[in-house]
Amino acid sequence: MVDEKQIKQWLKDGTITSKQAQKMLVDSSKYKKEQRSNKFIVTISTIGSILVGIGAILFIASNWQVIPDILKVLILIGSTFAAYFIGYLFCYQNKNLPKVGASLMFLGALLFGATILLIAQIYNINANSHLLVLIWLIGVLPMVYAFASLPIAGLSSLLFFVWIGLLVFRNIDFGRAYGDFFALPVLYIAAGITLFAAGGLHYFYKKFSGVARIYRLAGIKVILLSLFLLTFRLFSGNYDGFNIRENAIISSQFRVGLVIFSILAILLTVINWFFNKTEEISMIEHPTNLALTVFVLIFFFFPSATTNIYVLLFNIIFVGLLVLMLYAGYRREDMRLINLGVFWLSAFIIFKYFDFFWKLLHRSLFFIIGGLILVLGGIALEKKRRELKKKFKD
Amino acid sequence: MANKKLFLIIGLFWLVIIIGFVSLKEFTLKTGEEVLLKTMPVDPRDLFRGDYIVLNYQISSINLDSLGTDALNFSVNDKAYVVLNKENEYGIPAGIYKNKPEESLSIKGTVKDIRNRQLTVEYGIESYFIPEGKGGEIERQLGRNLDVKISVDEFGNAAIISLVSEGKELDI
Numbered sequence: 001m002v003d004e005k006q007i008k009q010w011l012k013d014g015t016i017t018s019k020q021a022q023k024m025l026v027d028s029s030k031y032k033k034e035q036r037s038n039k040f041i042v043t044i045s046t047i048g049s050i051l052v053g054i055g056a057i058l059f060i061a062s063n064w065q066v067i068p069d070i071l072k073v074l075i076l077i078g079s080t081f082a083a084y085f086i087g088y089l090f091c092y093q094n095k096n097l098p099k100v101g102a103s104l105m106f107l108g109a110l111l112f113g114a115t116i117l118l119i120a121q122i123y124n125i126n127a128n129s130h131l132l133v134l135i136w137l138i139g140v141l142p143m144v145y146a147f148a149s150l151p152i153a154g155l156s157s158l159l160f161f162v163w164i165g166l167l168v169f170r171n172i173d174f175g176r177a178y179g180d181f182f183a184l185p186v187l188y189i190a191a192g193i194t195l196f197a198a199g200g201l202h203y204f205y206k207k208f209s210g211v212a213r214i215y216r217l218a219g220i221k222v223i224l225l226s227l228f229l230l231t232f233r234l235f236s237g238n239y240d241g242f243n244i245r246e247n248a249i250i251s252s253q254f255r256v257g258l259v260i261f262s263i264l265a266i267l268l269t270v271i272n273w274f275f276n277k278t279e280e281i282s283m284i285e286h287p288t289n290l291a292l293t294v295f296v297l298i299f300f301f302f303p304s305a306t307t308n309i310y311v312l313l314f315n316i317i318f319v320g321l322l323v324l325m326l327y328a329g330y331r332r333e334d335m336r337l338i339n340l341g342v343f344w345l346s347a348f349i350i351f352k353y354f355d356f357f358w359k360l361l362h363r364s365l366f367f368i369i370g371g372l373i374l375v376l377g378g379i380a381l382e383k384k385r386r387e388l389k390k391k392f393k394d
Numbered sequence: 395m396a397n398k399k400l401f402l403i404i405g406l407f408w409l410v411i412i413i414g415f416v417s418l419k420e421f422t423l424k425t426g427e428e429v430l431l432k433t434m435p436v437d438p439r440d441l442f443r444g445d446y447i448v449l450n451y452q453i454s455s456i457n458l459d460s461l462g463t464d465a466l467n468f469s470v471n472d473k474a475y476v477v478l479n480k481e482n483e484y485g486i487p488a489g490i491y492k493n494k495p496e497e498s499l500s501i502k503g504t505v506k507d508i509r510n511r512q513l514t515v516e517y518g519i520e521s522y523f524i525p526e527g528k529g530g531e532i533e534r535q536l537g538r539n540l541d542v543k544i545s546v547d548e549f550g551n552a553a554i555i556s557l558v559s560e561g562k563e564l565d566i
Contacts, residue, residue: 073416077412080408081405081408084404084408085405088397088401092397092398092401093398112408115412116411116412116415119412119416120415121523122523123419123553123554124446124521124522124523124553125518125521126518126519126520126521127446127448127521135411135415138411139407139408142400142403142404142407143404146397146400146401146403146404147397147400251470252469252470252471253470253471
């Protein structure tokens with residue numbers, strides 16, 4: 001839909017008459033109003049669905065004994081299918097409340113997971129079993145493709161990463177698995193790149209371009225969080241010669257998982273590089289993905305116990321990636337990427353300031369400079385962000 | 395109407411998953427052989443599903459030397475079948491194998507840890523869910539004499555039937 005500025009320009013150029021311009025302005029205003037209303041409905045009904053879903057999971061967690069197990073299962077199965085069916089009616093059959101319908105189908109996907117957890121609880125299946133999350137994921141994934149549902153694509157991404165975490169720690173006592181714990185960011189970078197690259201493949205089908213974006217954003221978020229952790233000495237270096245990870249044993253299942261996800265990340269990136277020429281894909285992302293995968297593998301298999309060289313490299317990589325992201329966001333006029341970049345850049349500056357200057361500066365100076373950095377940096381970043389947002393809208 | 399077909403297929407798929415999940419466990423409970431196992435409970439908290447008791451069985455820790463079996467090269471995550479001899483309803487480990495032995499009561503597990511000749515084996519029956527906030531109370535009531543009645547099916551899969559204290563099934 002064209003905006004007011006464009007219509008006025010066309011009127012000025014003589015491309016359209018004043019009557020046409022008036023009609024277009026009215027239509028444009030109506031369209032914007034409807035869009036705002038739609039967004040509000042989607043927000044409200046999605047929040048509602050999430051609240052009901054969380055309520056159902058908490059209900060199961062409380063293991064309330066007043067209702068017999070069979071009745072609890074029937075209530076939950078009934079609610080699951082009712083939400084799914086009514087959602088379908090609103091969204092596709094009657095098409096009268098498509099936004100609410102989509103939210104109800106999302107609720108159905110949440111309740112399906114709650115049903116699986118309830119049955120697992122009734123039969124006393126081991127707690128924190130990765131299989132339950134996998135079953136939930138397998139159950140809801142077809143909805144992403146049948147209805148091109150974006151909230152369920154988001155839920156699937158979340159379940160994917162939760163599943164990986166539980167899979168890695170299966171059959172392991174958390175107390176003994178601290179080696180795996182400290183290496184977890186490396187695995188999540190490989191998994192994040194896998195999801196990011198898999199998301200790119202969805203651009204082959206126009207219908208799934210929204211799903212592609214959700215997967216890619218989920219991948220980026222996990223990669224950034226993991227990289228951020230690796231910029232600290234606790235995860236990638238040592239403190240005055242002391243390295244908590246030095247004698248940590250990393251399980252063979254962790255190594256196997258890392259190798260599998262790294263191969264997938266490389267394979268999917270290469271497929272995108274050579275076959276995916278859609279405009280949403282930037283050619284710079286492929287070498288970046290490959291270089292990052294290879295680098296984290298080198299870090300994992302050839303760690304340095306005595307130097308902090310990896311800490312330095314991870315800091316450079318993290319900032320470099322943020323710059324790339326901000327550049328891509330600016331080029332594509334994509335506020336989501338810019339917001340994400342600005343958020344992590346702010347977090348990076350704050351944490352690094354605390355990390356580096358806590359011992360070096362006098363306390364009073366530390367807080368004064370820190371405060372100034374926060375206030376002035378915050379103003380500058382917010383000003384730039386708003387400028388870009390306005391510019392993209394124009 | 396492609397959407398309608400897909401809608402029905404997904405609904406059916408969900409039903410198959412739910413029914414299949416329940417059927418597998420019901421099969422073990424209905425067709426399996428009942429056996430009692432000795433335990434030592436503690437009480438943590440599950441992220442998703444409220445309170446539960448962690449059940450640590452006598453058969454969770456297997457000493458290869460005491461079983462008198464040939465030295466088998468088990469690795470972490472290997473499948474293991476522990477043969478149980480029934481003595482006064484209690485299952486006592488009598489052997490451990492990589493493949494299911496014919497015509498004997500054996501429970502399927504996964505090797506979790508190996509220290510010298512000591513294996514820690516997990517059988518998928520290490521959690522028992524209880525009402526929220528009742529963990530400490532139940533633990534105090536039970537003391538240390540807790541047994542678990544389980545059912546083991548012909549494939550070695552196990553499912554918990556009930557908790558047993560001083561010969562009585564507990565109504566939790």
